[in-house]
Amino acid sequence: MAGTSTPKKAPAKEAAPKKASANGAAGFTPDVPDVQIFRDSGHTHESLGLSADDVLAMYRNMLLQRRFEERAAQMYGRQKIAGFLHLYIGQEAVSTGAVWAVRDTDPIITAYRDHGLALARGMSSDAGMAELFGKIDGCSRGKGGSMHFFDVEKHFYGGHGIVGGQIPVGVGMGFASKYKEDGGVSLTFFGDGAINQGAFHEAANLAALYDVPALIIVENNEYAMGTSVERSRGDAQLYKQGYPYGMKTAVIDGMDLFEVYHAFKTLGDDARGETDGQTKPYFVEVQTYRYRGHSMSDPQKYRTKEEMESKKDLDPIIKTKKYIVDHELAGNDALDQIDEDVKAEVMAAVEFAEQSPLPDVSTMYEDVYAKDDFPFTV
Numbered sequence: 263m264a265g266t267s268t269p270k271k272a273p274a275k276e277a278a279p280k281k282a283s284a285n286g287a288a289g290f291t292p293d294v295p296d297v298q299i300f301r302d303s304g305h306t307h308e309s310l311g312l313s314a315d316d317v318l319a320m321y322r323n324m325l326l327q328r329r330f331e332e333r334a335a336q337m338y339g340r341q342k343i344a345g346f347l348h349l350y351i352g353q354e355a356v357s358t359g360a361v362w363a364v365r366d367t368d369p370i371i372t373a374y375r376d377h378g379l380a381l382a383r384g385m386s387s388d389a390g391m392a393e394l395f396g397k398i399d400g401c402s403r404g405k406g407g408s409m410h411f412f413d414v415e416k417h418f419y420g421g422h423g424i425v426g427g428q429i430p431v432g433v434g435m436g437f438a439s440k441y442k443e444d445g446g447v448s449l450t451f452f453g454d455g456a457i458n459q460g461a462f463h464e465a466a467n468l469a470a471l472y473d474v475p476a477l478i479i480v481e482n483n484e485y486a487m488g489t490s491v492e493r494s495r496g497d498a499q500l501y502k503q504g505y506p507y508g509m510k511t512a513v514i515d516g517m518d519l520f521e522v523y524h525a526f527k528t529l530g531d532d533a534r535g536e537t538d539g540q541t542k543p544y545f546v547e548v549q550t551y552r553y554r555g556h557s558m559s560d561p562q563k564y565r566t567k568e569e570m571e572s573k574k575d576l577d578p579i580i581k582t583k584k585y586i587v588d589h590e591l592a593g594n595d596a597l598d599q600i601d602e603d604v605k606a607e608v609m610a611a612v613e614f615a616e617q618s619p620l621p622d623v624s625t626m627y628e629d630v631y632a633k634d635d636f637p638f639t640v
Contacts, residue, residue, distance in 0.1 A: 298511075320362055320523075320582070321582050327377065329605055333609070352483070358519065362382075363522075363523045363527040364530045369432070373453055374408070380421070383418045385411065394615065398622070401413050419431070429462050449477045453480070454483065454500060466545065473543070474541065477533055477543070504545025510542065512544055515549060
């Protein structure tokens with residue numbers, strides 16, 4: 263879908279009211295959807311107000327996510343990691359660009375493909391890897407594993423295993439920001455398969471009804487488990503799901519770091535009310551791609567080698583590295599050193615996870631009940 267980063271509006275006969283009435287007594291004029299498209303905008307780091315150091319930090323973070331998950335896959339094969347493991351490889355520009363664009367205090371919540379967003383938000387590699395190993399020093403004290411990363415201090419609220427279950431919670435956090443008037447905006451991420459869940463529609467309706475400062479974000483990586491969007495949707499253009507709720511919508515090229523950054527900066531500021539003093543929700547479709555299976559048990563028989571080959575040039579890490587070299591922000595030697603540093607950090611995290619103790623049985627009911635003396639726990 264070609265376009266620019268400016269709003270696209272079709273001409274309307276008359277301005278639509280902020281809240282359309284249920285029945286048009288004086289005739290009927292359909293509302294015109296308000297869509298912004300962030301693709302092929304031609305932004306540079308300078309046009310976005312980013313320094314060379316900013317770009318290198320973002321590149322390092324994407325690379326950290328990639329190397330962390332590559333090593334996690336290896337540890338899973340060695341049976342050091344049990345349960346499920348859903349990799350984010352290919353989608354790193356989404357997590358990094360979004361996190362860099364919003365405030366550190368803006369709450370973020372996501373589904374079970376959560377490692378990338380957690381690391382982007384500043385979770386330590388040690389805490390993440392220890393959680394994968396089920397150890398006490400993990401971010402969730404070894405109780406959550408891959409699907410339930412959590413870091414309250416970083417305002418990262420999961421990691422949720424129930425498909426779509428996090429969407430009402432994310433909208434609720436946006437409502438809390440509006441209620442407290444703290445200027446925050448919530449970011450709720452979910453996969454394209456979750457868009458068919460009733461929880462999405464209920465939450466979207468309430469977000470629009472109460473003008474909640476929330477970005478409701480579908481990461482469209484083209485496959486819900488092993489089913490393509492085209493085979494599971496009557497209309498595969500997911501951004502239209504914001505229309506029934508009178509919600510502003512946006513489409514973002516999720517394989518382009520600068521497009522993601524620009525989009526989330528623009529949408530986040532508008533949602534929190536900085537542009538017109540009015541908080542509001544956005545429905546956001548980020549078009550991305552995952553290079554690995556749905557989980558480690560996925561044989562990926564639903565897509566061809568030709569498709570995978572055609573997607574290689576879209577890799578956001580490769581594209582960002584090329585940009586850095588082409589714009590002389592750093593040379594290949596410096597970038598190689600970043601890669602070596604990241605690999606060393608990840609290997610140290612594996613060692614940390616190996617050495618971390620398993621949770622003691624006495625911790626079983628900790629952080630579960632609000633009361634220390636909750637009945638039936640002893």
